Amino acid sequence: MDDCIFCDILAGQAEASFVAGDERVVAFADILPIGEGHTLVIPRRHAIGLHDLDPEDGAAMFRLGQRIAAAQRRLGLAEGVNLFLADGVVAGQEVFHAHLHVLPRQDGDALTLSVDYAPAPSRDALDTTAARLRDALEHTGG
Numbered sequence: 340m341d342d343c344i345f346c347d348i349l350a351g352q353a354e355a356s357f358v359a360g361d362e363r364v365v366a367f368a369d370i371l372p373i374g375e376g377h378t379l380v381i382p383r384r385h386a387i388g389l390h391d392l393d394p395e396d397g398a399a400m401f402r403l404g405q406r407i408a409a410a411q412r413r414l415g416l417a418e419g420v421n422l423f424l425a426d427g428v429v430a431g432q433e434v435f436h437a438h439l440h441v442l443p444r445q446d447g448d449a450l451t452l453s454v455d456y457a458p459a460p461s462r463d464a465l466d467t468t469a470a471r472l473r474d475a476l477e478h479t480g481g
C-alpha cells in the first residue's frame with residue numbers, strides 16, 4: 340500500500356523498535372507512548388480497519404496483544420492494561436493500517452477515557468437495538 344507508514348515499517352523502509360512477530364502480525368513500540376512499553380500490534384497484510392481486516396489476522400492481533408499485556412505486567416510497566424483499536428476517523432484513527440494499542444496503565448498516568456453518558460435507555464429500547472443487531476448479524480453471516 341502506498342503512503343502507509345506501517346507498510347513501510349513492514350518492508351524495512353522505516354524504522355521501528357520490534358517487540359514480536361509471527362506470520363500474521365508484528366508488534367513494535369509506539370513512537371508516542373502513553374507510558375513505557377506502549378506497543379502496537381499490526382497485521383502484516385494491509386487492512387484499513389475492521390471492515391477489511393482478515394478475521395484470522397484480528398484474532399492473531401488480539402492473541403499477541405494479550406501476551407504483550409502479560410509481559411508489561413511481569414516487567415512492572417503496567418498495573419492494568421487497555422487494548423484499544425480505533426476504527427475510523429470519528430473513533431480517533433490516525434494511521435489507516437489497522438493497529439491494536441496495548442496500553443500499559445499506571446495509577447495517575449496521562450491517559451484519560453471519559454464518557455458523557457446519556458440517561459440510561461429503557462429495557463425496551465435495549466431489546467429493540469439488540470434485535471436490530473441480531474437481524475444485521477444474520478444477514479451478514481456474522
Ligand SMILES: [Zn+2]
Pocket residue numbers: 340343344345346347385386435436
Ligand atoms: Zn499498510
